[in-house]
Amino acid sequence: MNIAAPPTSTSGASPRIDPAAGARGLYIDGQWSWPAECAAIPVVDPSTEQVLAEVPDATVTEAMAAIDAAVAAAPGWRTTSPRRRSEILRRCFELMTARADDLARLISLENGKALRDARGEVAYAAEFFRWNAEEAVRIGGDFTLSPAGGNHIVVDYEPIGVCVLITPWNFPAAMATRKIAPALAAGCTAVLKPASETPLTAYALATLYEEAGVPPGVVNVITTTAPGPVTAAMLADPRVRKLSFTGSTPVGRTLLAEAAKSVISCSMELGGNAPLIVFDDADLDVALEGAMLAKMRNAGEACTAANRIYVQGGLYERFTQELVRRMAALKVGPGQDIGTECGPMITAKAVDKIERLVGDALARGAQLLCGGVRPEGEGFFYPPTVLADVPADAKMGCEEIFGPVAALSRFETEDEAVALANATEYGLAAYVFTRDLARGLRVSRRIETGMVGLNRGLVSDPAAPFGGTKQSGLGREGGTHGVLEFLEAKYIATTL
Known part of the structure; x- marks a missing residue:
């Protein structure tokens, strides 16, 4: 990922970068594309109100192609050894850390946040890869004798399956890595839909995942201005087994209702007060x-x-x-x-x-x-x-x-x-x-x-469980709890 451009600013401003480097198209099955039927979404710099770049406006067709890619990649990633998954996640951390300044300036451009806050976000976002690299090799299970003594209880943890991940605009790097890192550590594949206000960071990170060794189809990234029908179509696909959403409580309620139609496991990080x-x-x-x-x-x-x-x-x-x-x-x-x-x-x-x-x-x-x-x-x-x-x-x-x-x-x-x-x-x-x-x-x-x-x-x-009670959400992200959100417990009764 090379998103730095020659410095052009003066008077203490940070060097400008090329935001179009994070706007190469939809990222599906390891390929970048801009389908002819996809219109353009302008990405605006909140500091100047000028258009920085454009990204594709995916339709249901592209969303389902992303689901297909995640489904096809699932068996291979599921059976990839925990150690190998850990090494790839660790490499993601190293790459993010090495390119922290470029990523921070990209976040600052499309989000508007102060550069010091953007740098803090990149450091925080990268830590999810380091933490979950360590968690990937520590997913255990249980083996106990039943109280009656007639059989043993074996509990195994398996990847929950294909995940739909929806992130907001206020932390475009951290909200993505907080979901992607534990999903990959657990052995799941995913489709990420970042906010259309700040998509450039998500696409720049997709390039980084690819370089780190994440196989094609394991992480797919799409942008859309029609999140309702696009998300509904993905959640209606019986191959999707997990929804993780960060955003407002009203939207969260709507997504929970959609997910309920297919009994999809949901993690919700919603509004606060x-x-x-x-x-x-x-x-x-x-x-x-x-x-x-x-x-x-x-x-x-x-x-x-x-x-x-x-x-x-x-x-x-x-x-x-x-x-x-x-x-x-x-x-x-x-x-x-x-x-x-x-x-x-x-x-x-x-x-x-x-x-x-x-x-x-x-x-x-x-x-x-x-x-x-x-x-x-x-x-x-x-x-x-x-x-x-x-x-x-x-x-x-x-x-x-x-x-x-x-x-x-x-x-x-x-x-x-x-x-x-x-x-x-x-x-x-x-x-x-x-x-x-x-x-x-x-x-x-x-x-x-x-x-x-x-x-x-x-x-x-x-390293801590992030999440709320009441109308602020369901489930937790981060810590040991974060990976568990992407795992299913399987109980096997056996007599030895």
Whole structure:
């Protein structure tokens, strides 16, 4: 993969690259193609609103060709030794690491995120290959004597089969590798459908998989602007046995209904509404650093982002003042500029949503302390914004902001904080800051969520189970749990 082009930028901007290198066509059965019936999908730079490249708009026909390729490759990959699968995954990690800067700049171009965030994403994404390379050779089983003593119980784990993997635009590398790596470690083949807003990274990674030794058909990549009918057709094929989806809860519900028609195993990583709770006894600097990370990682465009910030009364004023200072100091600009700390949002529609939620909160009595005004000019920008005294009935309390807006509210008691945190249909992530470890663990257990950052603003780790409760999803990605999502347990009763 050679996506670097000669540097052309000046004034501290990162060297530009050729985004068309990640736009060679659909990747099916190890071949690149642009079928005549496929229209073009423009990929837009959110910083400039200029078209970077075009990728094919696959139809049901191409989607089914990708399924055919995955089915044909399945027997060979299933019987490939765990050691060989491990070596290939390790090679994927090495290649991603060696080309981290090029990949980061490509992500920054098509997604708009600040280059520092893009570099962090590439490192995180590559780790899924390293972790699952190690997991591939550690898929075990069980052999026990039945309690009655009449037979032995043998439990084996087998690849679940052909997988459909659907990923969002906000982490175009990490969301793909978090699914592909465990699927391949388990011995499954896959069709990946990345978001049409950020497909270039997925196609660039496909080139990398090929170089690492992934056989043709084991991983296939298609893009489409008709995800409904294309995905429905794939899920209706009885040869497909797994759906792994990361995206919004409403879309997740629709996909679950489609998958139910064929009784397909589903993993769902859906929406979030993360509370961040700061108690009076918290270390102020630690809490502020954690809040900035939990809120502003990827400019707030993350399902784990702190959507609701609750601060106890004794620390509320000091925390708010310092948060405003830090948020107002962030440099907003194109993601490719080296000094940028907050890049653009993904689309104009995303900015419209942020404006709507901020306007609603202000109309209900919230106080605007910084930001809050959409800038003029090109690009889908919105400034880092702090709102204080956000009322409980504000719409941003139940809708993901998905942007650089910190919404602060005050609480007085531990029970009140827990009640506020749990007053949502979502349960993906939460954050708690306190010097009292007993309180921290107690509150962490009481919050209805799949993950808690205790005195930390970051919970994502390839070695840990990522996922939520309630309307935030089903199953887990990462850790030892990630591979299990792509395996079926087979019980054999035998008498020796």
